[in-house]
Amino acid sequence: MRDQTVTFKGGKDGLQVTLDAHVDWPLVAAALTERLDEQRSFFSGARVTLDVGARPMRKDELGSVKAMLERREMSLWMVMSESQTTIDSATALDLRADLISPAPTDAEGLPVGTEDEGTQGIMVRRTLRSGRTLRSQGHVVVYGDVNPGAEIIAVGDIIIWGRLRGNVHAGADGDDSAVVCALDMRPTQLRISGYISIAPPDKRHKPKPEVAFIRNRQIIVEAWR
Numbered sequence: 001m002r003d004q005t006v007t008f009k010g011g012k013d014g015l016q017v018t019l020d021a022h023v024d025w026p027l028v029a030a031a032l033t034e035r036l037d038e039q040r041s042f043f044s045g046a047r048v049t050l051d052v053g054a055r056p057m058r059k060d061e062l063g064s065v066k067a068m069l070e071r072r073e074m075s076l077w078m079v080m081s082e083s084q085t086t087i088d089s090a091t092a093l094d095l096r097a098d099l100i101s102p103a104p105t106d107a108e109g110l111p112v113g114t115e116d117e118g119t120q121g122i123m124v125r126r127t128l129r130s131g132r133t134l135r136s137q138g139h140v141v142v143y144g145d146v147n148p149g150a151e152i153i154a155v156g157d158i159i160i161w162g163r164l165r166g167n168v169h170a171g172a173d174g175d176d177s178a179v180v181c182a183l184d185m186r187p188t189q190l191r192i193s194g195y196i197s198i199a200p201p202d203k204r205h206k207p208k209p210e211v212a213f214i215r216n217r218q219i220i221v222e223a224w225r
Contacts, residue, residue, distance in 0.1 A: 005031040014047035014077060021053035025061060032065070036072055049078040056085035059092050066093060084124075091129070098133045099124070121156060128152070128166065148188055157181070163207070167191075176214045181224050185210040195219050 005023050009016045019028050036043055048069055066076045079090035080098045090097040099122070121139030130149025134140060139156035150166035152158055157179050158170045164182035169191040171178030176193045184207035190197045192212065197219040209224035 006035050008035070011049075013049060015043065015074075016049045016051060018051040019053070019055065021055040025055075025057075029061075029064070029068075033068060036069075036074075040072055044073045046074045047077045048074055049080060050076060051080040052083075052086055054082040056083040057081070057089055058085070059089040062086070062089045062095075063093055066095070087132075091132070096131060096133070098135060100135055121154075127162070130166075146182075146187075154178075178213075180212040181209070183207065183209050183224075185212065185221060190219065192219055197221075 005020045005028055007018045009018070017032070019032065023031075050065065062079065069076050076095060078096040078098060079086060080100055081087055081090075082100055084099065087097045087099050121141065122134075122136050123141040123143065124134065125143045127144035128134060128142060128146045128150035130147050132150045134142075134150075134152045136154045136156070138154070139159070140152050140154040141159045141161070142152070143161045145162040146152060146160055146164050146166040146168070148165045152166070152168045153172050154168075154170050155173045155175065156170065158168050158181070160168075160180075160182035162182070163184040164180075164187050166187065167189045168180055168187055170180045171193040172191075174193050178192050180187075180190060180192065188198070190212055192214050195214055195218065197212070210221050211224040212219055212221045214220070
């Protein structure tokens with residue numbers, strides 16, 4: 001069961017550790033400790049990205065993992081999860097957090113989703129603070145602000161029902177038809193597909209709903225009606 005509970009994958013950003021979201025936490029924690037101790041000298045000094053899937057983790061649970069890694073001279077750099085509870089716990093521990101969107105499933109737990117059935121996406125009902133990264137294989141809707149230092153990367157459209165001040169990248173897989181909408185559009189950087197736009201400083205700017213899209217091979221921003 002150990003091999004299915006904890007998996008390791010090396011990459012340019014360090015070591016990615018994926019934990020089974022359906023196994024009881026004490027068993028997962030024990031399996032992770034055992035696997036690390038088996039190759040302690042090899043993993044020493046590694047920077048870890050922890051992927052816990054849909055598992056909701058409390059601050060104390062995540063903190064215990066962070067402390068366990070530090071005792072083995074490893075550092076917990078990022079936490080990836082489908083659970084907002086886990087993301088909030090990571091943020092409270094001053095860890096980089098990445099909220100990932102789950103693949104849609106039917107009543108039997110099988111993957112579903114075609115263009116005719118609608119495009120998958122995620123909605124976040126809170127402000128994205130600095131240091132937050134939000135990724136989606138579909139659309140992203142944020143009911144709140146996107147602060148400077150926060151980032152959204154979406155394969156589909158990005159809609160901000162609030163102030164956009166951070167970095168956004170819609171159509172991340174090369175979709176030139178993707179759009180970015182916001183009630184107050186002042187991003188640090190705005191990308192659609194392979195095109196980039198940076199908002200110029202303007203103290204006279206008055207908040208108004210706007211939509212950004214690609215026209216004639218450049219990003220255009222117009223009133224959002």
